Amino acid sequence: MTQQDKLISPAPTTDFSPWAEQDQEPLVQFRNVTKRFGSFVAVDNVSLNIYQREFFALLGPSGCGKTTLMRMLAGFETPTSGEIIVDGKNIVDVAPDKRPINMMFQSYALFPHMTVEQNVAFGLHRSGGPAKSEIEDRTNRMLKLVQLEPFAKRKPNQLSGGQKQRVALARALARSPKILLLDEPLAALDKKLREQTQFELMNIQEELGLTFLIVTHDQQEAMTVSSRIGVMRAGQLQQIGTPGEVYEYPQTGFVADFIGDTSLFEIEIVGQEGDFTVAKWNGAEAPVYLRALDDNPVDPAAKFLSVRPEKVTVSREQPTDAPNAFKGKVVDIAYTGSQSVYHVELSPGVTIKALDTNRLRLVASSITWNDEVWVSWRARSGVVFQS
């Protein structure tokens, strides 16, 4: 089996959504957890359930409290108030070495004076613990899991960044924790290796049937690896949902903007025209038409509209079928090879982003700077929210 074959993730065999089932007992429960450092509120009244075998991602900009939340689960910080329940037991007062949880540190924190082997075996040595041969056996299995057997006798400073990351993973997994915490595990790797490692992490998680909690500021990473994402901002959980949910049904402007790319507009809902809700906006004289995905009425108190670039079509001719079609001028083009993002100015200071996949191998696109174009999107493509 080649390296590449291993990277192909096995298709999920069943629909995995324990959070939607009534009788499922969560493995981890944060109950109204608050953490203050002096007057600074790092984590603000967070409640969150994480279920067995989940790959849960805490996503947010730096300083949003996601790392503090994770460190409280590991036992390095004590909540100012609230409970953390693991397996039905409140673990707030349990020392980190007594928790069934292991963490992979952002800096990896590999002991520099120990070999790879000794690092991995570190957590297995304890009084009344496994015998020497058992430790050796377990260490070797872990090294095999992360494909580092030939490096067993090396010191951490003789390894590459990717290899260090694997040692850290093997070391954290060696104790078979109930929950593995990953603190920005791939931040130090370059893009290609990061993407490859994401799939490896998913495979390992699936193979071992463990619960993973990952902290990251990289929305793409969170989307790729996780079963659910919790988006955090300023100590609060803004939204919890599957990658698809947080992407297609963002509940706030922050979530829409932080996950993926979007154009945000201020709107004011003025009325109803058949199936469509009509709103005034600053993009053009003409109103914008909205429609909810599930035929519920559009929230009449909505103040913001988000339209994802890939849902916007850009064309030279006026489209005839789309309810939302507006004329504008191309002010910027971001060409990334596979796709181009056009920044179209609709009215002074108001631009919308439209994504076009470069399906044809043309170096020069037919649409270029300062061209007059039409942008259009379906009424159901826009998402609205109050804040």
Add this chain to the structure above:
Amino acid sequence: MMIRAVKGLTRRLPIIIPFFWLFVFFLTPFFIVLQISFAEFEYGQPPYVPNFRKVEGLSDFFTQLQMMTLYSYEILLSDNLYWKAFLSSLRIAAVATFFALLIGYPLAYGMARAPRSIQPILLMAIILPFWTSYLIRIYAWKAILQKNGFLNNVLIKLSVITEPLTLLSTPFAVYLGIIYTYLPFMVLPVYSSLEKIDPSYTEAARDLGASGFTTFWRVIVPLSLPGVIAGCFLVFIPAMGEWVIPDLLGGSGTLMIGKQLATELFNNNDWPVAAAVAVCMIVVLIVPIVVFQRVQERDQLRRQQEG
């Protein structure tokens, strides 16, 4: 051509200056001492037969060479007083280093674990004694330790003892003086290596199920070893040649090679023997100094690789 030469000179200047300094203030005096150690003692000023003057021709060079004598070194070998003084110095330095480590490590550990904001104050407290002359501090110990000194008075007041203890002029006083004087040289490098340890190592060890003590023993101690080694050498090397402390706090029974050297020089006025003792001390101490530098270099290299 000229410009190039000037350029070369300015580039080498930062290296030339310390070399020049070492040459003038270390190597030159050292060679003078070496030369005196090969001279013969005589009453006079200076108290040895001048054995080195301007060389006039090859035959004169050999004549001068024949004037060199190993007599002083023969004295060092034949009189076992010097041997004993050397061994005693080694032992005193080693024991003092051990106790300095025993006291200094917890001190440094406490400092490194203290809140960041008060660490500069603690550091200052360690350095503060250096603001007073070392000689004055040793005299102060003399006043503390003597028969009707501060310590005996306090102990009698507290009824711990009834009769004053003989503390001064004992080996205990010498150890106390050396440990007291050189403790900062142990604390500072140990503190600096402890303080550099990334707190995530401690957290990782705790996370992997290690108790507080196991974490300390298997992670903190090994990672602070470079500081411990540096501290031990910084205490051992000067303690080995110590003269003032055994002279002021020790009795006549305290043998130390530094004290012996001073006796030869000031009391016996025997410059050649004193010089020979000095040369032997340098030779003996060069071994630990070289080892120390090797360790430092290796540590630095490792740090560079990690960084």
